[in-house]
Amino acid sequence: MATGNFFQQVTLPQQKSQNDGPLFPAVLSPSSTTAVQLSTFKEAIRAHKPWLESILLKSGAILFRGFPVTSPFDFNDVLEAFGYPEFSYLGGRAPRTQVIGRVYTANESPLHMELPFHHEMSYVPDFPTKLFFFCEEEPGEGGETPIVLSHIVYEKMKERHPDFVAQLEEHGLAYIKIASDRDDPSSVTGSSWKKAYQTDDKNVAEERAVKQGTKLEWMGNMAKTITGPVAAIRFDEATGRKTWFNSLAVAYNVPTSEKQSTSVELGSGDPVDYDAMKDMLRILKEECVAIPWKKGDVLLVNNLTVLHSRWPLIKPPRRILASLCK
Numbered sequence: 001m002a003t004g005n006f007f008q009q010v011t012l013p014q015q016k017s018q019n020d021g022p023l024f025p026a027v028l029s030p031s032s033t034t035a036v037q038l039s040t041f042k043e044a045i046r047a048h049k050p051w052l053e054s055i056l057l058k059s060g061a062i063l064f065r066g067f068p069v070t071s072p073f074d075f076n077d078v079l080e081a082f083g084y085p086e087f088s089y090l091g092g093r094a095p096r097t098q099v100i101g102r103v104y105t106a107n108e109s110p111l112h113m114e115l116p117f118h119h120e121m122s123y124v125p126d127f128p129t130k131l132f133f134f135c136e137e138e139p140g141e142g143g144e145t146p147i148v149l150s151h152i153v154y155e156k157m158k159e160r161h162p163d164f165v166a167q168l169e170e171h172g173l174a175y176i177k178i179a180s181d182r183d184d185p186s187s188v189t190g191s192s193w194k195k196a197y198q199t200d201d202k203n204v205a206e207e208r209a210v211k212q213g214t215k216l217e218w219m220g221n222m223a224k225t226i227t228g229p230v231a232a233i234r235f236d237e238a239t240g241r242k243t244w245f246n247s248l249a250v251a252y253n254v255p256t257s258e259k260q261s262t263s264v265e266l267g268s269g270d271p272v273d274y275d276a277m278k279d280m281l282r283i284l285k286e287e288c289v290a291i292p293w294k295k296g297d298v299l300l301v302n303n304l305t306v307l308h309s310r311w312p313l314i315k316p317p318r319r320i321l322a323s324l325c326k
Contacts, residue, residue: 006031006044007052010065014291024149024289025061025299038068042081049082056130057238060306061147063291064298072321075134076101078298084325087128091196091212092121093177093189099321106133106322107310109188111143115310116188116253117284119150119245120303120324123175123227124212128303128324135297140315146290147301147308150243154233156283157244161276165233171267172229173246178261181221188254189262193223229267236304243305249284252277284309293320 008031015023030036045052056062069075079102086102095108107115121127133145158165177189184190193216197205202218209216209225217224234245251264252272265271290311301308 006040007048012063012291014289016287016289018149018152022055022058024059025063025147025291026055026059027063027065027291028055029064029066036066036068038074038077041067041069042077045078045081046083056300056302060149060302062300064300065294065296067296067298069134069296069298072099072103072134072136075132075136075298075321075323076103078134079103079132079323079325082132082300082325084130087324087326089121089324090198090208091124091214093123093179093191093196095183095185095187095190095195096322102323103134103321104323106320107188108185109190110186111313111316111318113188114253114312116247116249117146117148117288117307117309118247118250119243119307122245122247123173123230124214125230126212128326130325131301131303131308132323132325133297133299133301134321135293135295135319136321137317137319138293138295138297139313139318142311142314143318143320144290144292144311145299145308145320146288146311147299147306148284148288150245150305150307151236151239151241152287153244153280153283153307154242156287157276157280160279161273164273164276167266167268167270167273168232168246171270173232173248173272174226174228174265174267174269175230175247175251176227176263176265177225178219179223179225181223187261189250193225196225234304239305241305244280244307245304248272248277249281249307249309253281293318 007028010027010029096104179193183192197208214227232246
């Protein structure tokens, strides 16, 4: 199907259809067989933005493939064409670095490590609503960015663990992290408190943390961050569905060496059900879609309804850039 003689929806073998709904994710390519200019792509984004947003709402994510996006500069131009306000990564826990404009590195932890499923910044009360990813260098093998529809995870968890889900809905979650004053690039949650709160001043860090519902407890040059309780299940008004909006998998699927610095508990102070967590991880793996990256791919994700992850890189190189939007 083409729109405005520019976009066409295409199918890939990895896509899934949930309950006879639209394919997840939607995949859009140029409808023209002639070379497309970046300027034309940007014009088409602006002209067809309402249609693109309707696709995003129905599918949860859109993969743009085959468009002339070759550099971080091009990716930044695409972001500007969409026109969504930029979201600050204040309080973020992943090591990330600005590349240019609104473009940042994705999680800078070692690429052989798996990044557990999560909604971006679900551990604070204010979070981005949309995420963009851009493939500057496609992986030799592995290194996919799997995505999964959050309401599917919620429905399956409620079916299998109704009591635990009821606890989550009643009490929410509290997230705890011990952050150094230096970034730890070996960790998936290795952002220092200085980078997370964009300051070297402990008092300023405390002020900024409080605005995000986070308490800082100082341990010398380290900070114990305690956030929450915050909702672990959210209702998405646009789709009318409850979503598994949390970072539980990050706390329960990080390497053993990181478990002392990253943890989560129910808002009541009780521990999280371990058997339910094992089931959750299985569901996430079973229901996700992992499309191998191609150079120039741009992936737009609805952060309110879709969780994302990172599979381990088997064969380098790989360079995926990202941007967060309100």
